[in-house]
Amino acid sequence: MIVTKRVYEAPDPQDGYRVLVDRLWPRGVKKAALKCDEWCKTIAPSAELRKAFHAEAIDFAAFREAYRRELEASPEAARRLVALARKQRLTLLYSARDTTQNHAQVLADFLRELA
Numbered sequence: 001m002i003v004t005k006r007v008y009e010a011p012d013p014q015d016g017y018r019v020l021v022d023r024l025w026p027r028g029v030k031k032a033a034l035k036c037d038e039w040c041k042t043i044a045p046s047a048e049l050r051k052a053f054h055a056e057a058i059d060f061a062a063f064r065e066a067y068r069r070e071l072e073a074s075p076e077a078a079r080r081l082v083a084l085a086r087k088q089r090l091t092l093l094y095s096a097r098d099t100t101q102n103h104a105q106v107l108a109d110f111l112r113e114l115a
Helices: 047-054 060-073 076-087 103-114
Strands: 002-006 017-020 090-094
Touching: 002 103, 017 076, 047 060, 060 103, 076 090, 076 103, 090 103
Parallel strands: 002 090, 017 090
Antiparallel strands: none
16 A cells, blocks of 8 residues: 655554655754655656746646656666555655645555556
């Protein structure tokens, strides 16, 4: 099972393997305070794509398509996360305010398709 969760939410024992999937460390969170098993920066959207989306130069549909292309072009990290998800619950941690239109949701869908 693959789920998403904001880094600001309290950890739950049922989260399983917790992976931070942001390229930048979340604001206001001390590294020692965040309960995560891994920080996988390489699977986050490129800096250029992230900046274009946050500056509203592209809409979410265009962001989703571009991010999926990035994931398809370099699938190693995605395959590794899918292998982990086959063994235990995988929680993708993100810091975005929007809980429905963010890169972690796109990534979760992509990983579910690979599984």
